Amino acid sequence: MKVPFILASLASLSFCDVALVNFRNLIVEEYVAADPTAPISAAEKRAAPDSPSANSLSANETAWLELRRNNTIEPMSSFLSRANISGFDAVSYLRGVSNNISNLPNVGIAISGGGYRALMNGAGFLSAADNRTENSTAVGQIGGLLQSSTYLSGLSGGGWLVGSLFANNFTTVVALRDGSAGSSVWEFGNSILQGPAEDGTSILNKADYYKNIVDEVENKQRAGFNASITDYYGRAISYQLVNATDGGPAYTFSSIAMEENFVTGETPFPILVADERAPGTSAISLNSTVFEFNPFEIGSWDPTTYGFAPTRFVGTNFSAGMALENENCVRGFDQIGYVMGTSSSLFNQFILQLNSTGLSGVLLNAAQLALSNFNESENDIAPYQPNPFYHFNNDTNRNAFSKQLTLVDGGEDLQNIPLSPLIQPPRAVDVIFAVDASADTTYGWPNGTSLMATYQRSLNSMIENGTSFPAIPDQNTFVNQGLNKLPTFFGCDVKNTTHPAPLIVYLPNAPYSTLSNISTFDLSVNNSQRNSIIQNGYDVATMGNGTLDSQWHSCVACAVLSRSFSRTDTPVPAACTECFNRYCWNGSLNSTVPSSNYTPTSLLQEALVSSGASPMPLSFTIMFVTAVITVTLLV
Known part of the structure; x- marks a missing residue:
């Protein structure tokens, strides 16, 4: 099957008229035209808010939401109808509230970081949630949840997944997994150090692969911009993620806003x-400023930077939120591989392993020379120079006086699930499906660390900026109570939060059908293992196709509806109450240190044994345990 792909609006870095460029300050709001395909007009200033909180969306996002929210009604109606919530007519309910979009459920999906493990685990979830996947709308399946969602966020390996889907015209996971003749997309068996197979995306051999990468980065340097290891790494990872010649060097993140399926609100946002790394520092803390990239803007809701620049014009010389009049503006800096590389810059070290690539002679020397300009403290950074936020919000912006904005992997502050953009009050997200493939434990399984980090940040008055998040227990409680083994809902009772907060449906990576805890730093994954981990992610999303809970689809539907019920004063159906009793964290703690390292066994095997069904053969059990030990040694 041929995978469709999008073309960037521009072939390379180019220059334009500064009159096209606007900046959005969350203190003095400035907006751009609602039509992302139209030339950007002069800014429309609005009165400053009474308090320094991020209190509104851009005009572009607001206009887009009107389309998207309406487009979610039909697939959501189908999804909820198939959930068959006993004693509740979901279709009639949606019909009754659809005249007021704010009463409709507002769904977000967040895919964690964790390298290929996170990409594949997240891919399994999205495949299960996508009504285009074969059999995903059968009884007990959750197909249509993706089409019902408004927002889709990704970070690091999860960012590879989100970026790859949109770089390929929001195609399906199945299409990317199966690929097409002559394509290297999602062929992870060859590491980025080796490059794609010789019949993939026009690359003839390893020498051509490296030469093309070096040439592309040199083009950026010749245009007057500094290069970084992220440039090389971002170009390399694109060969695996973007189904286009040479990994689509002309594709930009902002060009997503010009694609028909996005413009018409047919995809999530x-x-x-x-x-952000503050100047002169190397450590990242929970107080670090969190930046987001979306098709319209790059910036931060945090009360530090507290503003947004147009993604399309990143690379333009800004000062105090204005493009300098005596210079041209720039387009093309937001090359999609560089943006994906920014979110996952922790993996820059892959590119430093040149001696293991088999390169030799002039090409090896050239590659080593190109990388020799970076010192160790710069290995994990993605520099944005000129800094879009130079002399902007000088009193609070940590990079206001630096010519360079320094960004790093989005999980370095321990918030490895990209929840921050989805809990911003202006977005009013009701429920977030938090897909977690973090490697928190000794053997590479999640233990709730990311949720805990976001919760702790929401309690810090210096940085929370009006966000609210449900209470989260400590990591020992996660393990002791099995909250990192099966889905758990957090924030079920809206009365327990001071401000409106979304319901969190936590979906931790766990071994349903295969061991999916490969190392974050595995450089390659063969197709068989790739497919097995994607299938395991599908099993996480569906609880083993309903094997562990035949009512799981109904419970997912109840989670989607929960906040809408509250807003409309609708009595909660008894079936939903049963689901919440089963899946909501009850607030109890067990903070004792576990007596041994967390080592889960196959959940589907456990289900067969507990049901009295014939267990898998002993040989399988031996192989499973052996595999656990093997993976453990490799992590």
């Missing part, structure tokens, strides 16, 4: 996340 993609967001990638990165952290």
Whole structure:
């Protein structure tokens, strides 16, 4: 099957008239034209808010939401109808509230970081949630949840997934997994150090692969911009993620806003996340400024930077939120590989392993020379120079006096699930499906660390900026109570939060059908293992196709409806109450240190044994345990 792809609006870095460029300050709001395909007109200033909180969306996002929210009604109606919530007519309910869009459920999906493990685990979830996947709308399946969603965020490996879907015209996971003749997309068996197979995306051999990458980065340098390891790494990862010649060097993140399926609101709103590194520092803390990239803007809701620049014109010389009049504006800096690389800059070290690539002679020397300009403290950074936020909000902006905005992997502050953009009050997200493939434990399984980090940040008055998040227990409680093994809902009782907060449906990576805890830093994954981990992610999303809970689809539907019920004073159906009793964290703690390292066994095997069904053969059990030990040694 041929995978469709999008073309960037421009072939390379180019220059334009500064009159096209506007900046959005969250203190003095400035907006651009609602039509993303039209030339950007002069800014329309609005009165400053009474308090320094991020209190509104851009005009572009607001206009887009009107289309998207209406487009979610039909697939959501179908999704909820198939959930068959006992004693509740979901179709009639949606019909009754659809005249007021704010009463409709507003759904977000967040895909964690964690390298290929996170990409594949998240891919399994999105495949299960996508009504285009074969059998995903059968009884007990959750197909249509993706089409019902408004926002889709990704970080690091999860950012690869989100970026790859949108770089390929929001195609399906199945299409990317199966690929097409002559394509290297999602062929992870060859590491980015090796490059794609010789019949993939026009690359003839390894020498051509490296030469093309070096040439592309040199083009950026010749245009007057500094290069970084992220440039090389971002170009390399694009060969695996973008189904286009040479990994689509002309594709930009902002060009998503010009694609028909996005313009008409047929897709969710993609967001990638990165952290800011303050000048003169190397450590990232929970107080670090969180940046987001979306098709319209790059910036931060945090009360530090507190503003947004147009993604399309990043690379333009801004000062105090204005493009300098005596210079041209720039387009093309937001090359999609560079944006994905920014969110996952922790993986820059892959590119440093040149001696293991088999390169030799002039090409090896040239590659080593290109990378020799970066010192160790710069290995994990993605520089944005000129800094779009130079002399902007000088009193609070940590990079206001730096010519360079330094961004790093979005998970370095421990918020490895990209929740921050989805809990901003102006977006009013009701429920977030938090897909977590973090490697928190000794053997590479999640233990709630990311949720805990976001919760702790929401309690910090210096940085929370009006956000609210449900209470989250400590990591020991996650393990002791099995909250990192099966889905758990957090924030079920809206009365327990001071401000409106979304319901969190936590979906931790766990071994349903295969061991999916490969190392974050595995450089390659063969197709068989790739497919198995994607299938395991599908099993996480569906609880093993309903094997562990035949009512899981109904419970997912109840989670989607929960906040809408509250807003409309609708009595909660008894079936939903049963679901909440089963899946909501009850607030109890067990903070004792576990007696041994967390080592889960196959959940589907456990289900067969507990049901009295014939267990898998002993040989399978031995192989499973052996595999656990093997993976453990490799992590």
